[in-house]
Amino acid sequence: MFGLNRLxxxxxxxxxxLLLGGLVGYVGTAFTTTFVADxxxxxxxxxxxxxxxxxxxxLQRQSExxxxxxxxxxxxxRALQQQNVSQQPxxxxxxxxxxxxxASSGRVSVQIYAVEIQASGGQYQFLPFSLTLIGGRVQRVE
Amino acid sequence: MSSAxxxxxxxxxxxxxxxxxxxxxxxxxxxxxxxxxSLPKVAEPAAAADxxxxxxxxxxxxxxxxxxMTVLQQLxxxxxxxxxxxxxxxxxAVEKNGRVLAAYVAGGRxxxxxxxxxxxxxxxxxxxxxxxx
Numbered sequence: 063m064f065g066l067n068r069l070x071x072x073x074x075x076x077x078x079x080l081l082l083g084g085l086v087g088y089v090g091t092a093f094t095t096t097f098v099a100d101x102x103x104x105x106x107x108x109x110x111x112x113x114x115x116x117x118x119x120x121l122q123r124q125s126e127x128x129x130x131x132x133x134x135x136x137x138x139x140r141a142l143q144q145q146n147v148s149q150q151p152x153x154x155x156x157x158x159x160x161x162x163x164x165a166s167s168g169r170v171s172v173q174i175y176a177v178e179i180q181a182s183g184g185q186y187q188f189l190p191f192s193l194t195l196i197g198g199r200v201q202r203v204e
Numbered sequence: 205m206s207s208a209x210x211x212x213x214x215x216x217x218x219x220x221x222x223x224x225x226x227x228x229x230x231x232x233x234x235x236x237x238x239x240x241x242s243l244p245k246v247a248e249p250a251a252a253a254d255x256x257x258x259x260x261x262x263x264x265x266x267x268x269x270x271x272x273m274t275v276l277q278q279l280x281x282x283x284x285x286x287x288x289x290x291x292x293x294x295x296x297a298v299e300k301n302g303r304v305l306a307a308y309v310a311g312g313r314x315x316x317x318x319x320x321x322x323x324x325x326x327x328x329x330x331x332x333x334x335x336x337x
Contacts, residue, residue, distance in 0.1 A: 083221040085224060087220065088227055090225075091228040118239070157241070159240040164295060165309035165311070166321070167320065174295060178243070188301075189337075
């Protein structure tokens, strides 16, 4: 296969071991980092990609993304969520989005953001958002 | 199999392992870039630290001295359903135009003994805590 038969046995075995080691290293690292991040084993406090994406979807009123990243509710709940998002004022402009930090306990993780918003008529708001994630999925937004 | 041959095979496997880990580290993008600007973090405000300490020490008197009834009710809602607070962690704070948001994560148990974490944010104007989210 791939002309490996033409190589000396030692080189062939070494090449196979190199490829096998690379595969084990890549997949193992991917699995371990994802598993550790989602399980909260190390009490990780780094920003979760799911929370980050959810915040951006929330601020940019991307109802489809919110449905995918948020709690897996029934079809009516998801339709209500989409309606809520679409009824929000369209001229709200996020000025800054700052990740304040987070903490985990088991599979539950809390990620907190501070957001500056310029609403219609120049109204300014400085708001916190606290996202609760379970198993890497946003379950609650306050 | 000679020991030299075994050593070569083992070394190539370990080399591949290291290359695999390095390849993942290079290709993993981590958290997507933030398209918005961020505010610089500030130190934990003293008034907020006092409230966090009172919560961690289960000290209702200190809390009632530091916060008015409205803010206490907001705090109660923010940490619900935590009943027994075991830990309070300050995670970060930002300031804008004299207003500070100081974020905390409280860990503890609910009335049915479940371990949970709850996040809450103290809102300060100057040195005064004016609200809780």
